[in-house]
Amino acid sequence: MASLKDMRNRIASTKATQKITKAMQMVAASKLRRAQVAVEASRPYAEHMGKVLSNIAASVAGSPEAPKLLAGTGADQVHLLVVCTAERGLCGPFNSAIARLARERAHALMQQGKTVKFFCIGRKGYDQLKRQYESQIVETIELRAVRQLRFEHADVAARRILAMFEAGEFDVATLFFSRFRSVIAQIPTAQQIVPAVFETTGEAATAPYEYEPEEATILADLLPRNVAVQVFRALLENAASEQGARMTAMDNATRNAGEMIKKQTLTYNRTRQAMITKELIEIISGAEAL
């Protein structure tokens, strides 16, 4: 049986852990607020971009000179899965949920005889995927040193994706990230970015727009930008989701540590009491024997 001193040490170490998880929860809470503001601030741009793009796309769609980013390469043999995850762990099932969704998709695609390539943004996703698919990971980006996520970071990733597309290395690209619904709900999501898909609003393109320069030129500029915007949005949603997931995970950890401390203190007190009683009995019986 553990000695009293050992038990005291264990209680102290559980208390120290509880302090750490508590602190992490509070840090995550304040980071979450910032991340949420960033997500909201980026929304108007993405929305307007989507609106303008779908307007233009509707007028170009079907024509033979529609750009490949919109119409696709005409094949869907090679799939690129862009997996966005966090750089750090200790955030519950956040990273594994995204990785699992990507793995499932990869598995389904491979069964159909398609080629799957991975593009990892974030170290955790890479760590999880390399066990199974190391040879298929074509690119990784780490955002470890990044404090405040900016558009440039997404732009770097988007440029690499576009360069690969231009080199004909894939036909379809899908983005995997976690959509931030609330602190307790983050939804792993797959979104196709190449060729671009638009949420059809139901109503046909409203006003007949004038374009300057002509539509094709605008489209050629907008489509690559749209990829960057989508990646940026995914990264922002991810950042908020990560903090939300961490908050929940650390809250649980703090509660569990509290329960453990309670149990350990109880055992400690019982053992201490038992020893005192034992010693008393020894003294008394010793005295009686005299």
Added chain:
Amino acid sequence: MATFHFDLVSPEKLLFSGDVTQVDVPGQEGDFGVFAGHAPFVAMMKPGVLTVYGDGTRQRIVVQGGFAEVGPTGLTVLADDATPVEEIDSATLTQAIKDAEEDVSDAADPASLDTAKTRLEHLKTLKSALGH
């Protein structure tokens, strides 16, 4: 004077939102002014100064390209990067010009060389217009 709604957004934030009487936009194929009731219009922008007129006030904002959309509800400018003129410093501009110069020397095909050169020209014009 009639007003219309104007939104200026960059990928990172909403920079301006409100009713204005006139906005001068640096279009890629020439500057243009937008008043209330403008026809639906989409234009690319070059790096330049965007001027917002509202209620007797005038606000100048430097944009680094992007595009402008005039819809039935008003004008929306999606800027790559936007900074009020008062906050811009010559160091940022010089850096942008240096980047553009590198793009020109790095350009692989004639089309991108053309784009890079035009951008460099626009940036230089902007710098001299601001008197830096």
